[in-house]
Amino acid sequence: MAEEGVPLTDDGRVDMDLFSSAFGEDIIQQDKKALKQITSLPDYVENNVGELAELLIPILFNEFIGDKFLIFRTSVFDDIFNGADTIIVDKETGKIVCAVDEASSIHSSSFLAKKHKIEEKNNKGGVDLKYGITYNKGEIKLIKLQKIPLFVLGFPLNEVADMISKINFDKPSEIEKALFNFFVALINEQSKQNKSNFKLKKIS
Numbered sequence: 001m002a003e004e005g006v007p008l009t010d011d012g013r014v015d016m017d018l019f020s021s022a023f024g025e026d027i028i029q030q031d032k033k034a035l036k037q038i039t040s041l042p043d044y045v046e047n048n049v050g051e052l053a054e055l056l057i058p059i060l061f062n063e064f065i066g067d068k069f070l071i072f073r074t075s076v077f078d079d080i081f082n083g084a085d086t087i088i089v090d091k092e093t094g095k096i097v098c099a100v101d102e103a104s105s106i107h108s109s110s111f112l113a114k115k116h117k118i119e120e121k122n123n124k125g126g127v128d129l130k131y132g133i134t135y136n137k138g139e140i141k142l143i144k145l146q147k148i149p150l151f152v153l154g155f156p157l158n159e160v161a162d163m164i165s166k167i168n169f170d171k172p173s174e175i176e177k178a179l180f181n182f183f184v185a186l187i188n189e190q191s192k193q194n195k196s197n198f199k200l201k202k203i204s
Helices: 016-023 023-041 049-066 076-082 109-122 156-165 174-195
Strands: 069-073 087-092 096-103 127-136 139-148 150-154
Touching: 016 023, 016 139, 023 076, 049 087, 049 096, 049 174, 069 127, 076 127, 076 139, 087 127, 096 109, 096 127, 096 139, 096 174, 109 150, 150 174
Parallel strands: 096 150
Antiparallel strands: 069 087, 087 096, 127 139
């Protein structure tokens, strides 16, 4: 998304450093300090497979709907403190239509627990993003966002690396189409439950 002018880091996340003009450098450093405190805790475990899962969603969604939406990873701050991994922005309206969190298989206890927690957030209006982005006629605006619908997607984490290695942007495979349609079904189902207007179309 760097070619669209979206300020992203090398790993595809919203770049917190570029918000210093919007929030002030002191705020950015305070947030980085808070992140360091969390990630240095003994029970904090960085999961490489989970990291790959967070990469898969933007890659797959950009493959199929990148012409209409900007899809990219949230800042590390919003990932850890607000529970949102991916942002989807409507190119036409410039608004963030939803945020996405990733979890393990939809049959796992962690997925069900996360889904319940997200339902509670949506019942209160949605998730807030401190390092948010809007897009208007090609112009990027860095701003705090409030009450964004949040959805959770689940899939077998042990298959993520293999899925990413097989993605073909020139000629999407049937597996990629099936996985995208599966995610679309999950989002649309949750959107209906949350009485959100956001809906995606499946790929035939």
